[in-house]
Amino acid sequence: MQYQNIITIEPGKRGGKPCIRGMRITVYDVLSYLASGMTYEEVLDDFPYLTQEDSDCVE
Numbered sequence: 894m895q896y897q898n899i900i901t902i903e904p905g906k907r908g909g910k911p912c913i914r915g916m917r918i919t920v921y922d923v924l925s926y927l928a929s930g931m932t933y934e935e936v937l938d939d940f941p942y943l944t945q946e947d948s949d950c951v952e
Contacts, residue, residue: 899947913947923947 901915911920918940926936937943 913943916942918943 899914900911900920901913902909902911903915906912906915907917907919912918913920913923923936923943926939927933931939933945937945
């Protein structure tokens with residue numbers, strides 16, 4: 894899998910932080926949820942527009 898297709902950086906979006914597929918959720922957001930104890934399944938349930946491929950890329 895090529896992370897370049899999933900992790901995007903746009904200067905005008907979320908202060909230029911790396912985001913998931915151009916959406917407004919950052920890689921940092923996802924990693925923070927996982928670090929706080931959420932499971933991948935819980936993150937995907939809370940953010941239905943994310944996919945399993947997205948979470949595989951930020952592991």
